[in-house]
Amino acid sequence: MSRILLSHGAGGREMAALIDEVFLARYGDPNRVGDDSATVLLGSHRLAFTTDSYVVDPLFFPGGDIGRLAVAGTVNDLLTAAARPLVLSASFILEEGLEIAVLQTIAESMRETAAEAGVAIVTGDTKVVPKGSADKVFITTAGVGLVLRPGVSGAAARPGDEIILTGTVGDHGMAVLLTREKLLDGEAIMSDAAPLTGLVLNLLEEGVKIHAMRDPTRGGIASALNEIARQSQVAMEIIEARVPVAPAVAAACEALGLDVFQVANEGKMLIIVAPEDAAKALFIIRRSPYGEAARVIGQVSAAPAGRVTVKTVIGTTRLLDPPSGDLLPRIC
Amino acid sequence: MSRILLSHGAGGREMAALIDEVFLARYGDPNRVGDDSATVLLGSHRLAFTTDSYVVDPLFFPGGDIGRLAVAGTVNDLLTAAARPLVLSASFILEEGLEIAVLQTIAESMRETAAEAGVAIVTGDTKVVPKGSADKVFITTAGVGLVLRPGVSGAAARPGDEIILTGTVGDHGMAVLLTREKLLDGEAIMSDAAPLTGLVLNLLEEGVKIHAMRDPTRGGIASALNEIARQSQVAMEIIEARVPVAPAVAAACEALGLDVFQVANEGKMLIIVAPEDAAKALFIIRRSPYGEAARVIGQVSAAPAGRVTVKTVIGTTRLLDPPSGDLLPRIC
Numbered sequence: 001m002s003r004i005l006l007s008h009g010a011g012g013r014e015m016a017a018l019i020d021e022v023f024l025a026r027y028g029d030p031n032r033v034g035d036d037s038a039t040v041l042l043g044s045h046r047l048a049f050t051t052d053s054y055v056v057d058p059l060f061f062p063g064g065d066i067g068r069l070a071v072a073g074t075v076n077d078l079l080t081a082a083a084r085p086l087v088l089s090a091s092f093i094l095e096e097g098l099e100i101a102v103l104q105t106i107a108e109s110m111r112e113t114a115a116e117a118g119v120a121i122v123t124g125d126t127k128v129v130p131k132g133s134a135d136k137v138f139i140t141t142a143g144v145g146l147v148l149r150p151g152v153s154g155a156a157a158r159p160g161d162e163i164i165l166t167g168t169v170g171d172h173g174m175a176v177l178l179t180r181e182k183l184l185d186g187e188a189i190m191s192d193a194a195p196l197t198g199l200v201l202n203l204l205e206e207g208v209k210i211h212a213m214r215d216p217t218r219g220g221i222a223s224a225l226n227e228i229a230r231q232s233q234v235a236m237e238i239i240e241a242r243v244p245v246a247p248a249v250a251a252a253c254e255a256l257g258l259d260v261f262q263v264a265n266e267g268k269m270l271i272i273v274a275p276e277d278a279a280k281a282l283f284i285i286r287r288s289p290y291g292e293a294a295r296v297i298g299q300v301s302a303a304p305a306g307r308v309t310v311k312t313v314i315g316t317t318r319l320l321d322p323p324s325g326d327l328l329p330r331i332c
Numbered sequence: 333m334s335r336i337l338l339s340h341g342a343g344g345r346e347m348a349a350l351i352d353e354v355f356l357a358r359y360g361d362p363n364r365v366g367d368d369s370a371t372v373l374l375g376s377h378r379l380a381f382t383t384d385s386y387v388v389d390p391l392f393f394p395g396g397d398i399g400r401l402a403v404a405g406t407v408n409d410l411l412t413a414a415a416r417p418l419v420l421s422a423s424f425i426l427e428e429g430l431e432i433a434v435l436q437t438i439a440e441s442m443r444e445t446a447a448e449a450g451v452a453i454v455t456g457d458t459k460v461v462p463k464g465s466a467d468k469v470f471i472t473t474a475g476v477g478l479v480l481r482p483g484v485s486g487a488a489a490r491p492g493d494e495i496i497l498t499g500t501v502g503d504h505g506m507a508v509l510l511t512r513e514k515l516l517d518g519e520a521i522m523s524d525a526a527p528l529t530g531l532v533l534n535l536l537e538e539g540v541k542i543h544a545m546r547d548p549t550r551g552g553i554a555s556a557l558n559e560i561a562r563q564s565q566v567a568m569e570i571i572e573a574r575v576p577v578a579p580a581v582a583a584a585c586e587a588l589g590l591d592v593f594q595v596a597n598e599g600k601m602l603i604i605v606a607p608e609d610a611a612k613a614l615f616i617i618r619r620s621p622y623g624e625a626a627r628v629i630g631q632v633s634a635a636p637a638g639r640v641t642v643k644t645v646i647g648t649t650r651l652l653d654p655p656s657g658d659l660l661p662r663i664c
Binding site for chain 1: 339340341342347350351358369374376377379381386387418419421422424425427428430432433436440442446454455457458459460461462465466467470472476478661662664
């Protein structure tokens with residue numbers, strides 16, 4: 001491995017290896033657990049801090065655009081730390097020649113999504129590169145939140161916990177892919193890009209015993225579940241028949257030979273809760289417009305540590321490996 | 333103005349207009365003053381929060397590289413808010429095909445610069461785009477700091493204040509430009525890219541009455557001084573003969589027809605102090621390895637508000653306008 005491949009950005013094994021080798025080897029500290037947000041103690045407050053770059057192609061797709069994605073993605077990463085999102089930064093890399101009207105539309109979408117998410121965009125930057133040195137617009141957002149409940153982490157799932165998924169999987173990745181490649185009837189599938197502030201804060205305010213949360217973006221629920229299983233040193237089994245998939249998404253994945261469990265979502269959360277609180281959690285989640293299709297999709301068990309399995313619709317059990325190889329490029 | 337031009341990223345008039353029209357019209361709040369860092373109150377603490385993207389070409393140049401720049405630039409922006417830099421995020425947009433060894437070298441430079449600056453890189457992201465959709469590596473850093481002294485702002489300069497510059501101007505921009513264009517003897521000019529944590533924290537710890545700080549990056553001291561004069565509604569006069577310029581930088585600017593006051597710096601600070609503290613400030617700044625050539629370069633006066641003038645070496649006075657038009661692209 002001597003050159004960067006598309007798979008290094010795809011959210012699977014190769015990306016994890018690159019991050020370990022290049023970045024964590026240098027910046028990692030023994031307390032780091034691999035969550036989407038870092039947390040930092042400041043006096044009596046614990047802050048959550050996270051960043052993501054967005055390079056999605058095309059910029060606009062059914063259900064969203066790069067601006068909505070950039071705000072929702074960073075807000076959702078703060079939420080995984082059980083934090084109330086407070087402020088965002090937004091930095092733009094623009095290609096010379098971009099229509100300013102396009103930038104206006106994106107900025108407006110960010111404003112609307114930030115208002116929906118309850119955060120303020122308070123600082124930013126703009127760089128322009130010559131035509132051909134970037135593709136239209138790249139956006140990097142960072143976010144700061146206030147941790148409301150310490151200890152919620154991908155490393156805190158426990159045997160016996162229930163695994164809740166807040167809705168259907170695969171919508172975002174398929175909406176972008178079908179639009180970009182002009183495949184099938186792209187219009188039938190809408191991205192789920194959405195900030196989940198209300199959904200998650202409701203759970204925290206009502207005292208639900210959440211142990212871990214992760215938004216299943218690049219690499220889909222396959223990546224997210226494997227990460228949590230590894231961080232927490234637990235096993236997980238999910239029941240395929242319980243994972244909600246929209247019929248159009250299922251059909252498109254089958255036609256293209258894609259595993260829907262590996263396809264990106266941008267408005268879903270995996271929430272690992274204590275078993276006694278699963279019913280209460282589901283009740284609260286389903287009150288949110290983004291959680292109406294929430295289901296318990298599986299359970300956490302003690303061993304073998306790090307293994308995720310799927311009980312298939314025909315009753316067999318298969319390993320759910322983290323994805324590998326060229327997944328879908330520029331999906332977020 | 334219907335398309336993005338290189339000048340929209342150059343730090344001058346066009347960039348200010350774009351930011352006003354596209355972003356501040358939507359996210360601006362009445363309390364915003366146009367500083368490089370936003371500040372946010374959190375309980376009894378005031379946080380500083382900032383972000384910048386780095387698209388410098390070439391990635392490596394005499395005196396630095398994109399990684400050193402990305403850490404130092406964000407640290408210096410936090411310092412302008414009189415904040416102790418605490419944590420950084422780093423998000424990478426990588427072009428497919430980039431040599432991983434190049435990324436390793438950049439990551440190592442970031443580690444070293446962060447250690448020098450006293451900050452931890454605690455969170456990040458990696459995206460990969462297909463070959464031709466970006467140019468090698470773009471880095472976006474964001475930073476959070478703890479404001480040590482509220483009220484230090486580009487809006488707080490007062491008539492009578494002294495204007496201190498911590499060293500020579502134009503080094504960074506000319507080092508990058510000469511290397512990229514293979515002009516003159518590029519090796520003779522080194523970028524000044526450096527984190528100024530020690531220099532600024534010394535001043536704050538010793539109680540120097542700092543009113544405003546700004547690091548004169550894109551658009552050079554011409555942009556930075558005009559911004560402060562406008563924000564504070566004061567006039568400024570600087571004495572050309574007092575502004576330190578390295579002979580090689582002066583010669584290169586003259587040969588290329590560039591105004592050295594408009595050329596970017598990445599390891600300098602403009603510090604506006606109460607007149608009674610100017611001597612003390614200079615004494616402290618000169619103890620820092622990055623402040624040995626510090627000078628008082630001018631004074632703040634009451635009127636005309638927003639005007640910056642230069643007393644030239646031949647005794648005349650000229651307006652120092654904010655730069656406009658195509659400056660140097662991809663300098664940071």
